[in-house]
Amino acid sequence: MAQPLSRRSFLQGSALATAGATVFGAASVMMESAEAGQSTGLPVIGPGMITMTLEVNGERRAVQVEPRMTLAEALRGPLALTGTKIACNRGACSACTVWLDGVTVCSCMMLALDVGTRRVTTIEGLAKNGELHPVQAAFIEHDALQCGFCTPGMVMSCTALLERMPHPTTADVEAAISGHLCRCGTYPHVIAATLAAAKTRQA
Numbered sequence: 001m002a003q004p005l006s007r008r009s010f011l012q013g014s015a016l017a018t019a020g021a022t023v024f025g026a027a028s029v030m031m032e033s034a035e036a037g038q039s040t041g042l043p044v045i046g047p048g049m050i051t052m053t054l055e056v057n058g059e060r061r062a063v064q065v066e067p068r069m070t071l072a073e074a075l076r077g078p079l080a081l082t083g084t085k086i087a088c089n090r091g092a093c094s095a096c097t098v099w100l101d102g103v104t105v106c107s108c109m110m111l112a113l114d115v116g117t118r119r120v121t122t123i124e125g126l127a128k129n130g131e132l133h134p135v136q137a138a139f140i141e142h143d144a145l146q147c148g149f150c151t152p153g154m155v156m157s158c159t160a161l162l163e164r165m166p167h168p169t170t171a172d173v174e175a176a177i178s179g180h181l182c183r184c185g186t187y188p189h190v191i192a193a194t195l196a197a198a199k200t201r202q203a
């Protein structure tokens, strides 16, 4: 004889049915998208590793990435350029700032695959012939770092500022670093360092 359906067994059964529908639903979406790629003739990338070429700090580098890998992950992982930091990993702190064709971007917010032919510059690319960039030297001189986690991103933004505006004001530097979060509170030193570097470059 069938057992009477208790409230608990009804809820358990419903949960299992929902979970099953979700799993099978997701599988069918994946199959549909793979089929859609085949039927439209569009290239299907991944889900496995793919090999691509990135121009980083003036060098063309072949790198293996998963399609879901961000530029920040590709830099710090397969490219072993760990100067670029990942802090929030969601576009909120600017610790991961690098340049794409000289323009600052949050590298945690873009896929490595989307870089295309654009030139990537990281903190490792600023020093030339063993000499620190004037902004890097000024950060040290002005004690503009404590834990250093935000520092590479700050340096990339301050250097980009001097590239486009050789004579910045304090307000210009404040605007340039406005998206950067520094838990150690180094902002006044960062501003002083950037203004000093601007003077050094003019000398």
Ligand code: FES
Residues within 6 Å of the ligand: 085, 086, 087, 088, 089, 090, 091, 092, 093, 094, 095, 096, 097, 106, 107, 108, 109
């Ligand atoms: S780590 Fe990219 S914005 Fe925070």
Ligand code: FES
Residues within 6 Å of the ligand: 144, 145, 146, 147, 148, 149, 150, 151, 181, 182, 183, 184, 185, 186
């Ligand atoms: S120096 Fe520590 S977060 Fe900025």
